[in-house]
Amino acid sequence: MIASADEPRLLDAGEAALVVEFGSTVDPAISDRVLALDDALGADPPEGLRERVPTYRSLMLHYDPLVLDRAVLAERVRTLAKGATRRAAATTLWTLPCCYDAPHGEDVAQVAERTGLSPDAVVATHAGATYRVYMYGFAPGFAYLGGLPEVLAVPRRASPRPPHPANAVVIGGGLAAVATVPMPTGWYVIGATPARLYAPERDPSFFVGAGDLIRFEPVDAATFDALSAREATGEPVARRWESRA
Amino acid sequence: MTALRVEAAGPGVTLQDGGRHGYLRYGITAAGPMDPLMHATANRAAGNPLDATAVEISTGGVTLAAEGGAIGIALIAPGFRIALDGAALPDAVALALEPGRTLVVRAGETGAWGYLAVNGRIAVAPVIGSTATHTRSGLGGLDGRGLAAGDRLPVAEARLGAVAPHRLIAPWLDRDPRVIRVVLGPQDDYFAADQIAAFLAGPWTVSPRGDRMACFLDGTPLTHARGHDIVSDGVAMGAIQVPGNGLPIVLMADRQSTGGYPKIATVIGPDFGRLAQARGGARIAFRQVSVAEAVAARRAERDVLSEPVAREPVVRTEFASDFLLGLNLVGGVADGRV
16 A cells, blocks of 8 residues: 555544544655645535644544534544645745854864865755654654655764754754754754744744745855845745645 | 832742744744633633733742832632731732832742733743743743742733732632643644553653643653654644653643644643643543533633622631631620520
8 A cells, every 4th residue: 555545544632633644654745645635624624623633644633523523523533634735726835045164063073073075065965955844743844854865864863963053954764854942952053054944023023934945055254244134134044945746 | 111020039930921833843942821711700800811921930939029119910829828918818819019118929838820910011022922931942021031039020901900909710720730621632642552552541740840831740660662862843832742751741831832742632722721720749540522512611611701800808718827816705605695
């Protein structure tokens, strides 16, 4: 059986949340099905569906059981999941400026050491790939990205490194991420983007959605500073591209 | 403008509305009250929407005063010690706090959280759609932090209720803290049947190191049948994850939106507060219920909150020292008559 033909498992997380599980691994085909169902429910949400939380392999649905009966929701999900195996919505690609140089790419040398690549090759490899936002989690705006080239798949650190600044571009455990909030981390910090994926005072506070694609565009430290100043005035420095799926 | 002034606040006293809903998909924690039923009851008693902004009081306690005019309040903090200018009050009380008087709320022998709602609106600006404070990400409340001495909470649309203190009668808040109802899953298949039985029976001791994010349980460690790492998925409030050491952790209001440990069961919504009110050292067990039973409990809660909260004038049942000192001795023991 291929993944797209399997019925998802429906798992209760209490009486007000339902997990629609398409698989147990990190896999673009599974993510496709998660995001396709997310789109389908988002296009015509049943009354009482409060939140949809896509993850690598499942869609968590938070609902008000006094408004939306579990059986009704489950039936709706099963029906939609049959048809929704690919995303129907347009694919959005974002290009985010990224400075890999000092002082931003603090851990590039360590990644070079662990992968056997030169520091320039680490940067070129990371900047040459196209990433997909699999999910948010862990912290506000923390975006988990799939699509990291295999040669950069270093394990995460055994113990966390000191806190990084906001909007760090990080890799670890075979994934990439943009870490929007300063914090200690087990990931490797290889750059920073002046684009603020998360800004609580801005409306909307977020602009990149799960399922969107991301590419990083290398910029030097002076350009990073100039773009950060622009971003601070409210002028977004991320660029958006649309294509039909 | 009328305002509540914070004279003193221990750690963990925050503003909470019904929670920051709709942004879990961006990694934003809902936050909101640790004891949603008690928070909603306090708001009900104050005549507010059930999810209005209220002060969540931790065992750190808080001291408050009114500025610019009297403020009607409904304060529900079972087990806490409440005093107005030194005179003891019931632990569920409605009153008008007049300028110049001081309301002190201190932890007692039991109870972990209390709620103070005002007759009106605590006018702080919402952030991402909510005033709920999430200190870890610095969102909501006052600058995303807990309350501190010197803070002012502006009260808009103030309405004054009865001036004299009234005891609030909310028997649905008398909850047995020893048995917490759960729905099994979403990853109960990571545990053998005997481990699920051991999980339910406990008993578990609530660890003192809990906070708004998690309630840690001590007891006999559980064993996993299929490992303790899963690819991250969503986390509901009340999810009970079992990490590698086998000791369950119940994820509470300030939990992260996703997580990578198997979740053996989930505390039902109506019992979140029951668990949250358990202090360090409390012993608890779990009881498995069906989704239908949990929904019925939710419905019963909704029905209870649809009625006004009953109240009665405070009659002194305990004599505070100031009251005793004010008494005049009118006769000796020998003069006592029945």
